[in-house]
Amino acid sequence: MFVDSHCHLDRLDKSPEELAEVIKFARNRGVEHFLCVCVSVTDYPQMLDTVKHFADVSVSCGVHPLHQEDACSYEDLLAMADNKDVVAIGETGLDYFYSPDTKAVQLTSFIDHIKVANALKKPLIIHTRGAKEDTIALLQQYKAPETKGVLHCFTEDWDMAKAAIELGFYISISGIVTFKKALELQDVVKHIPIEKLLIETDSPWLAPVPYRGKQNQPGYVREVGEFIAQLKGLSVAELAQATTQNFYDLFAVKRTN
Template sequence: MANLFDTHVHLNVEQFDDDREAVMERAREAGVGLMNVVGFDHETIKAAIELAESYDFIYATVGWHPVDAVDMQAKDLDGIESLATHPKVVAIGETGLDYHWDKSPAHIQKEVFREQIALAKRVNLPLVIHGRESQEDIAAIMEQEGLGPAGGIMHCYSGDTETARRCLDLGFHISFGGPVTFKNAQLPKDVAQTVPLERLLVETDAPFLAPHPYRGKRNEPAYVAKVAEKLAELHGLSYEQLAETTMNNAKALFKIA
């Protein structure tokens, strides 16, 4: 069975409180060998670390989500930095910009984003970026700040081909989730075909953005197989080739032996 790396999943949220063990078991049965659980506020960062410490196939990413940027204090950034030395923490994020929700003003989001870019550079970990209705500003800020040598991920990428090219030029990997499988979504398919194989990653962002044919339902890491199937088709590869390539890409980026 092909071995997949779900590079962005939120097993640490309440939507999985009733059946988390069963969800993980289904993922393993579906060929998901490794998972990166992403924390984005106080509670989910703590839960991500606990999961990573409890399961050898789970790693953690820690950061502060742009929607909640207005809530982040200096001590929170210090806490994230202190966790960067944890042996199971592989990246900083998810950070970035989200203009869909109006909880945090754009100028505060940008300030918190820049702080986490600087943090990722200091601790030499990849940066995981969330972007919603904000890809142009994200690319502009990254061009100003520069990506650290550890690299980064445009997670569940939803921008256009031109912005993807700018991100690739900066050294980013591009990760695709459920939307690339949606029947009426041509843009992510077009973009995915332009991403070099050595920069391609797969993810679920579970419990959000379930792929076809589960669209509208709770997503879970087992469904990353559907994303891999579509990307294999778009790149003219076998499923096994796509799985192996994206697994190797993720392990190299996250420095997992």
Template sequence: MYVDSHCHLDFPELAQNLPDILARMEQNRVSHALVVSVNLPQWPGLIELVAPHPHLYASVGVHPDYEDTQEPTVDGLVEMARAPKVVAIGETGLDYFRLSEPLEWQRERFRTHIRASRKSGLPLIIHTRSASEDTLRIMREEGADEIGGVMHCFTESWEVAKAAMDMNFYISLSGIVTFKKAADLQDLATRLPLDRLLIETDSPYLAPVPYRGKANDPSKVIHVAEKIADLRGIAVAEVARCSTDNFFNLFNKIER
């Protein structure tokens, strides 16, 4: 059995094909998927999408790339996190790849999410790109280690992974690990402790080989697991078991 720890099934290109996607998930033994929030105006629709499906869950948060959108507050996030299907805060973090300074608003938004995580008791989903030093610094300053979470769609160095794991975080690998030019990430995949590993699609983005360049959805998370197993020289069933156990350990609001 597999789980997709990070996807965006509420995005229009996936939501309009949801019955087919759910059928493919069942065929590929993908038992659960976490549908991750990127902004607050779309969040009610996300909750409406996951509500009828016992194996779909949600987070609440505002992505660091969303510059002109409703800003979250600690109390607002905590209140929304009380919804039965919400199991995490995020995605949040820092992204210096597309935006340029001044980005203090982005750093303050990240702090807001960490504070909401600590107050709600729900784990964090962290996105970091071209910003690992500041991401780790703010995690330490705000006590993110007290609640933990996941570094999603991880593409940073082993040193960054180790620092995050030391703060009680899991490392989630996406379809990028299957790409030919992802040698550094593939090396990292062989070094990660299996009890810190999650797998994800980040769909509709980053379809794994052999679907690269095509539509992605949670049913394809099995190809991420297969690549990790191949790199480590272990059975894919072991990757599936460990990543699934880790998913339920981290997002412990979900009944297994």
């Protein structure tokens, strides 16, 4: 059985009935749990309402680095995330590739998220692009020793992955790994210890081959898992078992199956 460790169910262009069919399709393909990740505290209540009927969907709370127009204070984030249904803080992080102009507010927001994760003893979900040095440096400076997390939709190099793993973080791989030109990422995946690996869709974006160009959905995490299993010389069952257990270990989610 698989887990989609990072998706945005509230961002799928689906009616409530269609979303239920999307979840059913994923379950029928062996996906047993879904982590719906928050990108904006403004949309957070609506996200909770979207997924509240699904017992196998967990949620996070945070502000994506590209949504800094929705930035909130440390105190407000702490209050919203201090909820038994919230299993992680984020997604947070730094993105200097798409938004170097908001670097200052991104840095402040990221530090606040790290501190909230420390205070609530919940893991961090981190988006990082074009900001390797600052991402690792801020984690080294502000993260409590017991705070864990994941670098999601990872596309950086092995040096960064290794540094994050040494800090107790997992590395999550999306459908990008299946793209023909993702040779460097494929090489990185070969080096990631299986006990530190997660898989995800990041749906509705980044659909894996053979669905590239279509709206992504959690059921397609199977293709991500199958591709990575082949890369690492594992059976699909071995890859699924390891990444699923890693998910439950990191997020302390109660297994529904």
